[in-house]
Amino acid sequence: xxxxxxxxxxxxxxxxxxxxxxxxxxxxxxxxxxxxxxxxxxxxxxxxxxxxxxxxxxxxxxxxxxxxxxxxxxxxxxxxxxxxxxxxxxxxxxxxxxxxxxxxxxxxxxxxxxxxxxxxxxxxxxxxxxxxxxxxxxxxxxxxxxxxxxxxxxxxxxxxxxxxxxxxxxxxxxxxxxxxxxxxxxxxxxxxxxxxxxxxxxxxxxxxxxxxxxxxxxxxxxxxxxxxxxxxxx
Numbered sequence: 001x002x003x004x005x006x007x008x009x010x011x012x013x014x015x016x017x018x019x020x021x022x023x024x025x026x027x028x029x030x031x032x033x034x035x036x037x038x039x040x041x042x043x044x045x046x047x048x049x050x051x052x053x054x055x056x057x058x059x060x061x062x063x064x065x066x067x068x069x070x071x072x073x074x075x076x077x078x079x080x081x082x083x084x085x086x087x088x089x090x091x092x093x094x095x096x097x098x099x100x101x102x103x104x105x106x107x108x109x110x111x112x113x114x115x116x117x118x119x120x121x122x123x124x125x126x127x128x129x130x131x132x133x134x135x136x137x138x139x140x141x142x143x144x145x146x147x148x149x150x151x152x153x154x155x156x157x158x159x160x161x162x163x164x165x166x167x168x169x170x171x172x173x174x175x176x177x178x179x180x181x182x183x184x185x186x187x188x189x190x191x192x193x194x195x196x197x198x199x200x201x202x203x204x205x206x207x208x209x210x211x212x213x214x215x216x217x218x219x220x221x222x223x224x225x226x227x228x229x230x231x232x233x234x
Contacts, residue, residue: 037075040065041089044082045131053083054140080142083135087145090132091152097125102159104166114167115214122188123195123207130196137189157181168221180221187213 043065047056058079062072076082101121105114126133135141136149161181168177191210195203 033075036067036071037085040067040072040075040082041086044086045129048083048086049131049134053079053135053138058082083142084144086131087135087142087148090129090135091148093129094125094132094152095155097121098156098159102156102163104162107166109167111167111219112211112215114163115218116211118163119188119207119211119214123192123210126192126196127203133192133196153185157185160184164218167218180218183217184214187217 040061044056044061047060047064051060056079058072058076059069061079061082062069065072076085098121101118135145141149157178161177164177164181164184168180188210191206191213195206195210198206
């Protein structure tokens with residue numbers, strides 16, 4: 001082969017580099033796709049909150065996002081797929097939230113401080129993402145979301161139990177501790193619905209009431225075995 005003959009572009013040993021512009025094109029397309037997905041999920045969150053999952057439609061979501069239904073179908077085949085993607089992302093963020101909010105604390109930490117810190121983190125998450133409550137507690141949520149929520153609930157309950165075990169007597173009966181954790185989670189969910197139903201100062205007032213309810217429920221247990229009657233005057 002003549003010394004001055006160039007290697008074919010795809011021949012072994014060729015030093016041909018893919019132009020930087022060609023490398024950037026897939027990245028740009030991917031970035032645009034991610035932005036479009038985020039736009040559609042934000043629109044879906046608004047529609048699910050205002051209309052409910054059952055009444056929501058892909059046309060309403062596309063309209064809220066300012067795109068055509070055809071554009072929506074490029075990314076999601078139906079409403080359920082949108083809800084599942086939104087639910088997956090929210091549950092991932094929720095797991096990070098309860099990991100921070102429900103870490104075991106120093107037994108010397110005042111009960112009011114421990115309860116207040118945990119409630120504040122969870123309330124902030126739900127106020128920032130009201131669609132989480134709408135999706136997870138609606139009557140007709142997709143089956144996969146329901147299953148994942150059940151798993152999240154079980155893990156959340158275990159973390160609450162761990163937190164309580166660091167605040168309440170170490171000699172507590174496991175069954176009593178589990179029952180107390182169930183009660184705390186039930187009280188929180190009931191209070192959360194009231195919190196999300198109000199805004200401004202009234203919302204803050206309900207957050208305060210929720211904290212008070214949890215502290216007053218738990219305070220007598222700090223000095224008595226779990227499951228024992230509350231002391232008079234508490």
